[in-house]
Amino acid sequence: MSTLNPRVVVVSRRSELDELLARHGTRGAAAYFLRQRGRDLDEVTARHEALRRALTEVGAAVPADWRRGHVERADLPRFLFGPEDIVVAVGQDGLVANVAKYADGRPVIGVDPEPGRNAGVLVRHRATEVAELLRKPAGQERTMVVARLDDGQELYGLNEVYVGHASHQSARYLLTTADGRRERQSSSGLIVGTGTGATGWCSSIAHERATPPAMPAPDERALCWFVREAWPSPTTGVQQAAGLLKAGEEVELTSESERLVVFADGLESDALELSWGQKVRVGVADRRLSLV
DSSP states (O other): OOOOOOEEEEEEOOOHHHHHHHHHSSHHHHHHHHHTTTOOHHHHHHHHHHHHHHHHHHHHHSOTTSEEEEEEGGGGGGOOOOTTEEEEEESOHHHHHHHHHHHTTOEEEEEOSSTTTSOOSSOOBOGGGHHHHHHSOOOEEEEEEEEEETTSOEEEESSEEEEEOTTSOOEEEEEEOTTSOEEEEEESOEEEEOTTGGGTHHHHHHTTOSSOOOOOOTTSSEEEEEEOSOOOOSSOOOSOOEEEEETTOEEEEEEOSSOEEEEETTOTTSOEEEOTTOEEEEEEEEEEEEEO
């Protein structure tokens, strides 16, 4: 058994002010850029300071004899988490989803630096609560989705997995549902989502459907799936456009395009690629997120 003290890994992303300064160089240039778009630098600065304050409070909440780490969202694919890590995601709800695929069962505490501005579905706590949460990081188990390529590569998501063209143009493929029905399709992609993701991308798709499938609960071992903008033609169909998957069931897609991608939770930079004839199966993951 490891005798190491826990390590608290704080995850954040650069603020809008940080990105503006990286692009424009000075506050004056950033302020001018914002004014041309009817915005004010003071509002962007206030949000930046709110994030900084939250990060400072979270840092102060970590016990002195515990180890610490920090990683930006963009560097998550290259960061190595340890078995004793407790992850604290400070930012918007989507940041927790970005962390989930890498946390691999470790507890994740979502901290909202701007209460009232974010939905707070996944960042459910304020920075002042972190000290107590670190002492008792009991989490709620959230179902995740996994995509498995026929070459052994895997990709996990908390909200959803997307399979389609990298630029969301028409993708051609053969779809096989969990009950064995097959249909050749041309569409702008397949989305397979969890109960957590049912409040995001899947929700927007479902609202456009006359009879969408019932959305699973966040902890339910089930997924919903949707085909986006299926195109009817003499060689492609639109009958298999949505459904549900229980644990142990999968939806399969066989690429009939030269290059399709698979990415999770909006992280397009960390995508898998499908070549012509390659298959991907998507279903309920054995891995789950422990959301504090």
